[in-house]
Amino acid sequence: MLKAKYIPYTLHFRQPAVTSRDILTRRDTYYLKIWHDEAPDCFGVGECALFRGLGDDDKPDYEKRLADLCDNINQSHSIDNIEWPEYTSICFGLETALNDLQNGAKRIIYRSGWSQGLDEIPINGLIWMGDARTMLSRIDEKLNAGFRCLKLKIGGINFEEELDLLGYIRSKYPPEQLELRLDANGSFTPDNALSRLERLSRYGIHSIEQPIKPRQYDAMRRLCNESPIAIALDEELIGLHATNDKTEMLDSIRPRYIILKPSLCGGFRSADKWIELADERNIGWWATSALESNIGLNAIAQWVSTFDTTMPQGLGTGALYTDNITSPIVQERDIIRYDHKNGTWRLPEDISQP
Known part of the structure; x- marks a missing residue:
């Protein structure tokens, strides 16, 4: 049993x-x-x-x-x-x-070349919110580490300061050398979103996640139609489990991308359905971990590795914690790999003991 x-x-x-x-x-x-x-x-x-x-x-x-x-x-x-x-x-x-x-x-x-240690998964460098000086230091750290794609969380400090940070990045790295993604976490409003997106577009932005709060389908559809920056939906996917609800949202808003967080959007079977529906509508996607430990990160990375995608994924959160689970997952520059030969899993005693 x-x-x-x-x-x-x-x-x-x-x-x-x-x-x-x-x-x-x-x-x-x-x-x-x-x-x-x-x-x-x-x-x-x-x-x-x-x-x-x-x-x-x-x-x-x-x-x-x-x-x-x-x-x-x-x-x-x-x-x-x-x-x-x-x-x-x-x-x-x-x-x-x-x-x-x-x-x-x-x-x-999931068995794949990645889980056998043969393949690598490209990832974006995540820049958390902070004051301008702190964010600038984090940006330099990621750039010096060799990242070719950065994701900046915005909406937490003065908007003009955020524009200055983007200007600093672009003064050193043009769009052909560094991809910039933004995540607004719904911090814009339907009234100010388009004007802000137009100002942000001057800095060669690849995409922006969830510019306004979810469940504002009419406003989000207008933004997707008019925005000079490709819009990716994130929180918009949370809570939509029935296929009809998923198709209604995608058909209503028609985003350029969707962001898949399996622990938030229904698990892997649900994420597979999201990909199927997105592919039918020519909507792109990538996956992002949602602050899981290495147990969850490992599962998401192995799932992603079964798809034929070269887009940088949002899977670099394992080093955030002081007490994460020891695993064979290794981050080098802007990739993660599974070191199945030299790495090891060390689980807490509460798990490993019978």
Whole structure:
């Protein structure tokens, strides 16, 4: 019979992570462990990466839903009998744990050249919000490290100062040498968004994520039609699980890109559906982790590696924490790779012990 349990875990940021919504110093997450009772040392692990304040599953009964899932698994005789949860981050963790178990319980979630250590995944360098001096220092650090694509979170300081930062970057690196992506996290309004996008476009911007808050379909459609910068939807995807809801949003807004965060948009099966619908509409996509630990980051990277895409992905968050899970994931310059020969997984005792 299958057995399961969940383990709470707290991650601590090396430095406060600032967005237009919040200042983050810690991240509470949950690991889901699944095994067969006759072989307790062989287990799969997934991360139920609840994102408080953003995910649509941030509800008081979250841990009860996890406990109910474990009870259901403990009473199941096979994987086919498991009742799939409604909460998106729990689906993400369950998919990861089951794939891990079925692939030999070696943290191999999706088999690909990347998981064999043969391929690399290009990533963007993420610049968190801060005061102008702090952001400038972070920008220099990423540029000196060899990044060819930067993503800047904007909307947290004075807009004129943000324009100055972009001007500084472009004075050193023209668009053909450095791709710039922006993430506004919904900090613009329908009234000021277009004028701001026009001013930002002078700096050769590749794209901007979620310029205004989600569920403003008419306003977002106008922006997508009129903006001189390609718009990518991020938070707009959260909470849309039925295929009809997904198609209605894509057909209403018609964005240039969508950003896929599997732990927030329904798990991997749901993300696969988003890609299918986007491809049918000639809408581009890339994936971004959502502050998961290396357990979740590994799963997303292995999933991304099964697609034929060369776009830089947003998967470089593993070094944010002082107490992340040790893994074979290695970041070098602007790529991540899986060092399956020399790297190792070191799981917390609460997970590794039978």
